[in-house]
Amino acid sequence: MKARIAHRYLGYFLTGIMAVYAISGITLxxxxxxxxxxEVAIEKTLEPNVNKETLGKALGIKKLAVSKEENGxxxxxxxxxxxxxxVANYTKKELPYILNKITKFHKAKSGDPLFFLNIFFGLALLxxxxxxxxxxxxxxxxxxKGLYFAxxxxxxxxxxxxx
Numbered sequence: 001m002k003a004r005i006a007h008r009y010l011g012y013f014l015t016g017i018m019a020v021y022a023i024s025g026i027t028l029x030x031x032x033x034x035x036x037x038x039e040v041a042i043e044k045t046l047e048p049n050v051n052k053e054t055l056g057k058a059l060g061i062k063k064l065a066v067s068k069e070e071n072g073x074x075x076x077x078x079x080x081x082x083x084x085x086x087v088a089n090y091t092k093k094e095l096p097y098i099l100n101k102i103t104k105f106h107k108a109k110s111g112d113p114l115f116f117l118n119i120f121f122g123l124a125l126l127x128x129x130x131x132x133x134x135x136x137x138x139x140x141x142x143x144x145k146g147l148y149f150a151x152x153x154x155x156x157x158x159x160x161x162x163x
Contacts, residue, residue: 003134010124017121024106027099037093042079048086055081059088 027036046058052074056064059081066074074081079090094100108115133150136143 003131007131024102044088046086
């Protein structure tokens with residue numbers, strides 16, 4: 001009975017974070033596309049005369065390739081950089097503010113301030129998995145039927161891992 005009560009109230013307590021993880025998880029599925037993203041114009045002033053090889057790092061753009069150079073201006077796929085003034089104008093596709101915040105929350109690393117919350121949430125989910133088996137008496141038909149569903153879910157998971 002205690003597992004049932006803990007399961008219930010922990011479930012209520014975590015409804016907000018579960019919603020955030022559900023929304024951000026769906027959003028992250030589309031991270032390799034521009035779905036949900038909007039184009040943002042950026043103007044950044046760097047030191048003048050940044051060379052082509054370090055421009056991408058200075059702007060925070062991975063795999064930046066300068067396609068042409070003309071009159072001291074580097075042209076790349078999403079914008080330009082003026083070597084004389086140091087001004088870079090480019091566009092970047094970003095998630096809207098709220099979606100960006102919740103996906104960063106979802107992808108927290110060990111150096112991020114919220115990583116403890118992610119560990120707590122992961123442990124809470126494991127508790128839900130384990131406590132689900134204490135919700136009903138093992139001799140009840142509901143428990144036995146639940147075991148079949150658990151086995152089917154585990155089997156589908158294993159199949160999907162290797163597909």
